[in-house]
Every structure is written in structure tokens, then in C-alpha cells.
Amino acid sequence: MKPLLLDTGVIVAILDARERYHYDATELVTGSDRPLITCEAVISESCYLLRKLPGATEAVLENVASGIFQIPFQLSTAAGEIRRLLNKYRDRQIDLADACLIHLATIFETGEILTLDRDFEIYRWGRNNPFHMLVPLH
Numbered sequence: 001m002k003p004l005l006l007d008t009g010v011i012v013a014i015l016d017a018r019e020r021y022h023y024d025a026t027e028l029v030t031g032s033d034r035p036l037i038t039c040e041a042v043i044s045e046s047c048y049l050l051r052k053l054p055g056a057t058e059a060v061l062e063n064v065a066s067g068i069f070q071i072p073f074q075l076s077t078a079a080g081e082i083r084r085l086l087n088k089y090r091d092r093q094i095d096l097a098d099a100c101l102i103h104l105a106t107i108f109e110t111g112e113i114l115t116l117d118r119d120f121e122i123y124r125w126g127r128n129n130p131f132h133m134l135v136p137l138h
């Protein structure tokens with residue numbers, strides 16, 4: 001079973017009921033039995049964005065500790081590839097988290113991503129494969 005890639009906006013939407021996509025994101029995550037993979041940069045961004053919501057940062061870290069949010073690689077082992085992606089998408093002002101998610105897509109051979117970031121409509125993984133964004137942006 002292929003995993004789902006998990007981006008910052010979806011984590012924030014799940015934990016903050018005031019977010020526009022809270023319901024959609026929560027339904028997608030709780031309704032899936034597939035592993036949710038992400039990276040340390042996404043976890044860091046999520047904790048930063050949720051820092052003023054009581055208990056939210058702890059909830060993010062609990063999801064990591066319990067294995068709900070899985071982090072399957074260390075940046076130190078992929079720094080060269082991440083640097084290449086940052087350079088490739090420099091014109092899009094790509095951030096570290098997005099580059100890591102593109103790298104994860106290539107490693108796990110899946111472009112299915114839970115994201116609110118429209119840049120994933122432009123980004124490609126592997127040898128020019130498009131991402132399939134699973135959160136309906138309406």
C-alpha cells in the first residue's frame with residue numbers, strides 16, 4: 001500500500017477548526033488507512049503556524065511519536081537531492097518542506113499528496129510525474 005504525502009497546510013487545517021479546509025482535511029486523514037509520510041521541515045512549519053493554538057504543537061508531536069505522521073528519511077542523507085530540487089524550482093520560491101516532499105514522492109513512487117499548496121500543480125516528481133492533490137480546493 002502506497003503512502004500519502006502530508007504537507008503543512010493539511011496538518012494545520014486538521015488541528016485548527018477555524019481553518020477553511022478543516023472538515024475536508026479531517027475527513028481525508030481519518031478516512032484513510034494508508035500511511036501518512038512527511039518530513040521534519042513540514043513538522044517544524046506546522047508547529048510554528050500552530051504555536052498560538054493551545055495544545056496544537058503537542059498534538060503534532062504526539063502524531064509523530066505515535067507513528068501517525070511518519071518521517072521516513074533524514075535530511076542529512078538526502079541533502080544533495082534536496083539542494084538540486086531547491087535550485088530547479090528556485091523561480092517558484094520553493095521552500096525546504098516542499099523540496100523534501102518532492103523527494104519523498106520520488107522515493108516512494110507516489111504523487112498522492114494531502115496539501116493546500118497549489119505549487120504542487122507545478123512541481124514534478126521522479127521523471128516528470130505530476131502530483132495528485134487529494135484536498136479539494138474550492
